[in-house]
Amino acid sequence: MAKHETPMLDQLESGPWPSFVSDMKALAEKRAKNEEGIEFQIPTDVVEDILGVLELSYKHGRTHWKHGGIVGVFGYGGGVIGRYCDQPEMFPGVAHFHTMRVNQPGGKFYTTDYLRKLCDLWDFRGSGVMNMHGSTGDIIFLGTTTPQLEEIFYEMTHNLNQDLGGSGSNLRTPSDCIGQARCEFACYDTQDLCYDLTQEYQDELHRPAFPYKFKFKFDGCPNCCVASIARSDLSFIGTWRDDIKIDQEAVQAYIGGELKPNGGAHSGRDWGPFDIQKEVLDLCPTKCMWMEGKELKIDNKECNRCMHCINVMPRALRIGDDRGITILAGAKAPILDGAQMGTLIVPFIKAEPPYTEIKENVIEPIWDWWMEEGKNRERLGELMKRQGLQKMIEILGVDPDPRMVQEPRSNPYIFWKEEEVPGGWKRDIKEFRKYHQR
């Protein structure tokens, strides 16, 4: 018998989708039965009280959670988010219901043994409710009490080889695609760069001093599986600057139907025979591909590496060999200002350990600028808008590049400065009068 009546939540279960309400009810029941004999360190009925407080919020049309708090583990200013319920008498199980962010492993690789250990720890010392993974990338542990925080942190750091992630005005848990571990499209080792920067910037991750949050995300290629271009203040996207490699025999095998397009992914129904003209050449956004007899041709200098042709015919087309990273800055969700995608700031940079150029010429100058000039709660993308792309270019010490113009009329305002013009603004009036009358 449920502790609280939850008619509105029950209704949510009737939809066709998997329901978090059903999941939470199942967990509540499991805790109540406790067949494994766990010595729960926080109230056994915590999950029932989450359902109860959520139902009440639906009824009132307002939240019953307080705003933020002063909790954390010693030495860290992030990774724990204090949550308190404003109806503690009605829902004592969630009076304290703090969130912990756990730094997910690179590429989100787990062993089942490790996952079980995380779950056991959280069943024992928390609510058992978790989210894999938040849009930041980390594992979210939802709901525990203050005395449990240090215990969990100790267990994670001493026995599970596991750190907390970022929250608040910190560097957030960096997140990467599966990359070279399994994906042939990866133009650099996303996991190595992600791990390297995570270690290098431990202070930024755990001790808040930024105007607001800051995110790094790493995509091995422009397919952007972690959506870095939309979700990170600095987005690292793999690319190449030589030619797409073509295996003409394999192209013919696609045309002849021996190879399935898209690795056979579109197998749900019969789409008819593969048509290279319609499905590849016509869909190339820059129209830089054509057939010459039985030869597929690509005008590589026009290719913008959209990945479409490679995704459709992965056996025939391969990323180039001169590989590196494109860096974009300023993507964000709407808070102060509207949503923004990243703006290209570094067209190409090599990605080789120890990544000194990326750290010293890109990341650190940007942080110095934003930490000094950024207003409270202003994301990098908003500062870029406020002070202009030209300021960003100055900070990076690079020349303006047409590739930084997002589309015509969006950010084309780059002005010359006096010191950049031979002779400056001064002119010899006599010389001038030779050509121009008074």
Add this chain to the structure above:
Amino acid sequence: MALDYEESKQKIIEGLKKKQKTKSKFYFNDLSKILNAKPREAKKIVNRMVEEGLLEYWSSGSTSMYGLPGTGKQAAAEHED
């Protein structure tokens, strides 16, 4: 030039106490302004003050702030004082 810890510590404590009537939580920027220092320099001082328990963190989850210990009342976050 590196900032002197003792002197900076006093500046921050006094600076925050002075504003205590109207505010109990401060952005990192407010602290570096009190020190009149570059953020990276100020951060060294602030980190140490947190370690010594002279400052404490407050976080909404998305933003972080600093306060003198015991003063960052929850009510302040909900605009009650």
